[in-house]
């Protein structure tokens with residue numbers, strides 16, 4: 427008899443997004459994104475971090491202070507990293523994100539042809555960035571779907587026998 431209690435596709439891909447987020451060195455916000463084709467194939471994956479060559483030891487992760495002394499001018503969001511990491515045509519793909527995309531990522535998502543966003547948290551729903559993001563995504567006809575539950579990920583290391 428086959429196992430019946432397997433992960434659903436949504437759980438599997440959101441779980442991958444969370445696993446990817448664990449790679450982020452951002453001390454306050456770890457976000458992961460997974461781009462999936464219509465055939466349930468992972469096309470690309472990303473997490474929030476600094477661009478290539480911009481060392482985590484030299485660039486700041488701070489959230490407050492002068493603009494140039496914070497992370498904001500430097501960090502590449504998970505969604506944009508996943509889009510830029512892909513060598514494939516993303517038209518018609520879905521993107522799984524642990525946090526609803528900001529307005530800058532929404533532009534990249536729309537322009538890449540991604541047609542569906544599956545997200546988990548919408549904790550910044552009241553911010554100007556998220557309101558602008560949803561306005562663009564709705565105008566562009568991108569489908570938005572919030573998972574009705576949160577995926578919990580835990581990596582436990584055990585000594586090999």
Ligand SMILES: [Zn+2]
Nearest residue numbers: 503527528531
């Ligand atoms: Zn963003």
